[in-house]
Amino acid sequence: MPDDLCDNCGSRPATVNLTQIENNEMFSYHLCEDCAAEKGLETTSEPSGSSPLPDFLAQIGDEPRGEGDPDSECSFCGLTLTVFRETGRLGCPHCYETFESHLRRLLRRVHGGTKHVGKIYLPPDPTVSEMEKRMEALRRKLHRAVEAEDFERAAELRDRIHSLELV
């Protein structure tokens, strides 16, 4: 039927319903599988209870098996890549270095990137660059609080920045 054609290409049959919220409005599109895939949609996914863990475990399982030695082991906690693939859990902070290249790919798929942009932790004996990063993150927060006219929060953030400047 002609009205079952894809809203995007207009040639292939539409089999996917896409609902998007843009600028507070909901839009519905009927797309063919190819156009849906172009928009980054999994056409086989269902709108049912999405639990991040099983999706995530499936993604670990998708890793090309040739990548990384399955027997490579974290020197601190003894976790192997094989056990990580089974459980989806790392064993210690050191694991992030042991399995870094493997994790980098995984993080890109799960989070869309690898770079943390939020709070910066300042160790008890910080380096100058750690201090600077931390200050920068706090100034960003302060700017945001001022824009939102949240002056109580802004005052609290100014105190935090001030206490760092004294160090």
Next chain:
Amino acid sequence: MNDFTTIPDYGLSWLEASGEHSDIVLSTRVRLARNLQGHAFGARARVNDRQAVLANFKGVLGRSESLMNGTLLEMPDLGPRTRRILLERRLVTSDLLGKTEGDPPVGTAVHFSHRDPLSVMVNEEDHLRIQSLLSGLRLQESWRIVDELDEELGRELPYAFHHEFGFLTSCPTNVGSGLRASVFMHLPGLVLTKEIGKVLQSLAQVGLTFRGLYGEGSEVVGNFFQVSNQTTLGKSEEDLVDHLDKIVRQVIQYEIQARQVLLRDARGVTEDKIWRAYGLLRYARALSFEELMNLLSGVRLGLSLKLLPGLRVYTLNKMMIFTQSAHLEQAVGRDLESEERDSHRAAYVRRVLASEGDITPNP
């Protein structure tokens, strides 16, 4: 001995239904996952790792304004029923109590602040899980409460932090900010008008996820949904929280619209459903927990639509918590078989409605 009666507000201050949109949004939770350098976490943690983490945390208690004068409960010290009560109040997770029956792992504990609706689980999947649970929709406030404690703890404890990946966590789905913000919503309008599928599908497209009442993998019962951020890395904490807040407010608007549609197009059927739910709660002699949740959903909708005058959201929230099995057993003072539980549950509901929700319908 320490038990749940020593927890400030019994950990139930969110029941008061004081927050914004509290007829639709039951509660808001923000939690941060943090780990300490030099110790294995989760399943790889040995007894000495867990003991050291707990000792480190205890060392900070006297120096932190948020934690001072609070209550620390060590899981192995608690009786099984007390532990289940904490679980039913959503103050601890089943992970903290250990996967198997029997005693929880050494070093597992939960601390409650005296000042804020704020708690810290120690030696759960991550060394520390800082969380704040508030009534209604209050994401920014909840974030601020955990952020403040995180600042205090971070000054004292050697957090595991990576220059690129951020705060390191046991599960890579939490790495970066370690922040999970979730909003517990009641969406019967969208379910009854069959719009819910579309809404849930759109949530996934904007980086959010939903689940049922009791966290990961649990079923949706009584039209209650928990909506939370899916990713934790690559966005600032404020962005994650504001984004969830914005989308949740849209979902609330859709829910309100759906309810208006129900009243406009199916008022008779809707009213009948609501009054039947009330009648069953008021007079039934046995109720399973699932049936109760479905009936409470109907009554909650009625209250929100102002069809059941004189009933308070607080009463309904309270019934959700105190009708769970460990709470019923605590009230009776002994273990209960499943059938007994159903009749005690119904008796509790009748009693509460008789004293707090005895409403006279218009003829």
